[in-house]
């Protein structure tokens with residue numbers, strides 16, 4: 122630990138699994154008091170345990186980011202009991218993979234599900250914490266995707282691609298609005314990272330992995346830990362003159 126986030130209080134949504142779990146552990150490892158907000162309380166508690174065992178400080182709270190009132194209540198509870206947060210990592214997200222031209226009801230349900238977590242959730246959590254972030258010259262790190270730009274090699278996830286384009290738009294618009302308050306807002310664009318989110322797709326469709334890897338200069342899939350460095354960079358003073366941008370962590374996928 123080099124203490125890059127010493128004195129910080131970081132919220133990580135969806136910190137119970139995959140990329141969020143790695144980022145939560147990374148934030149705690151850099152000295153931040155880390156608060157894991159996840160709909161899956163068992164998973165969040167387990168990650169807290171891992172952080173404590175490694176000597177870090179973490180707490181978990183059950184939160185469904187789709188529930189606006191619950192997000193507002195959670196932000197109030199945290200500032201009242203612990204103090205204002207200084208870092209918000211909006212990581213909670215889901216994917217659905219059905220063709221747009223397939224079963225109409227399924228496609229509509231996919232759309233509703235994905236938008237409610239990936240965009241409504243992003244709004245709900247950020248809006249609930251924005252006063253705390255303005256009070257602390259805080260930092261927001263949103264998790265976008267290569268699908269914030271692209272779709273060709275990742276078909277059958279139209280809602281997800283649309284939502285991740287939205288994450289990038291949200292990042293840029295919020296950065297423009299909150300810069301005067303000293304709040305920086307950035308995003309990370311992971312490539313294909315091996316997590317439970319895509320375990321089934323990887324198992325069912327090895328061609329998906331092959332096609333993505335053929336287009337990835339570093340010639341491997343990502344691991345959740347590959348996203349930690351960019352997250353620490355964007356959350357810390359190392360990136361103090363960076364806002365409204367996205368850092369790709371995709372093995373070079375988007376460059377070619």
Ligand SMILES: NC(=O)c1ccc[n+]([C@@H]2O[C@H](COP(=O)([O-])OP(=O)(O)OC[C@H]3O[C@@H](n4cnc5c(N)ncnc54)[C@H](O)[C@@H]3O)[C@@H](O)[C@H]2O)c1
Nearest residue numbers: 135137138139140160161185186213214266313314316318
């Ligand atoms: N894995 C990848 O290849 C990849 C690539 C690009 C972007 N991403 C993005 O990274 C983020 C994390 O993905 P992951 O792969 O680690 O997924 P994951 O499924 O391993 O973890 C997602 C976490 O979010 C939580 N979550 C889901 N819905 C929630 C809700 N409504 N409220 C609160 N918590 C909720 C889950 O309980 C889980 O702990 C997502 O935004 C995803 O879109 C992932």
